[in-house]
Amino acid sequence: MTDAVNKIEQPRGPTRRDFLYICTGMATLVGAASFLWPFIDSMQPSADVAAMASVEVDISLIEPGQRITIKWRGKPVFVVYRTDAMLAQAREDDGNPALIDPATDSERAPRPEWLIMVGVCTHLGCIPLGQKDSDPRGPYGGWFCPCHGSIYDASGRVRKGPAPRNLPIPPYAFLDDHRIRIG
Numbered sequence: 001m002t003d004a005v006n007k008i009e010q011p012r013g014p015t016r017r018d019f020l021y022i023c024t025g026m027a028t029l030v031g032a033a034s035f036l037w038p039f040i041d042s043m044q045p046s047a048d049v050a051a052m053a054s055v056e057v058d059i060s061l062i063e064p065g066q067r068i069t070i071k072w073r074g075k076p077v078f079v080v081y082r083t084d085a086m087l088a089q090a091r092e093d094d095g096n097p098a099l100i101d102p103a104t105d106s107e108r109a110p111r112p113e114w115l116i117m118v119g120v121c122t123h124l125g126c127i128p129l130g131q132k133d134s135d136p137r138g139p140y141g142g143w144f145c146p147c148h149g150s151i152y153d154a155s156g157r158v159r160k161g162p163a164p165r166n167l168p169i170p171p172y173a174f175l176d177d178h179r180i181r182i183g
């Protein structure tokens, strides 16, 4: 009985060897952190990139019917001030079962006269034509991708592939009636 009791390991405090292990572990962690820091730090956006995370656009000088392109995070963003006729055309196919990527125009443009989209084809990333009056726009009055022939309608919805999805809507907000912030 006495032997059995004596064989039970008693909890012990940290020994000198434990202390050395702990010190070694901490040194390794500190070493790893200082080794990783340049990489972690290089992943932080630089000040100029952070500044481009959002852009403000003065829309007060855009004429009805005009399409302008601004740059946001290195991508073109199409801003269109739509007339009633353009709006009517954009809404014409709301609910059309043939839409490749179904969406209503009001889902894509909550403030209907303004259509704001990333101007990058969802197939392989070309920039669709249609921003200039002289550009080909396809049969739906929208945009035409010259790379492989995708066609987008007046709401930026893809109507003919190979593009699989509509032109994306970036995050944006109206700061007032004359300014929008994108990003």
Ligand code: FES
Binding pocket: 121, 122, 123, 124, 125, 126, 145, 146, 147, 148, 149, 150, 161, 162, 163
């Ligand atoms: S990149 Fe636009 S259709 Fe291929």
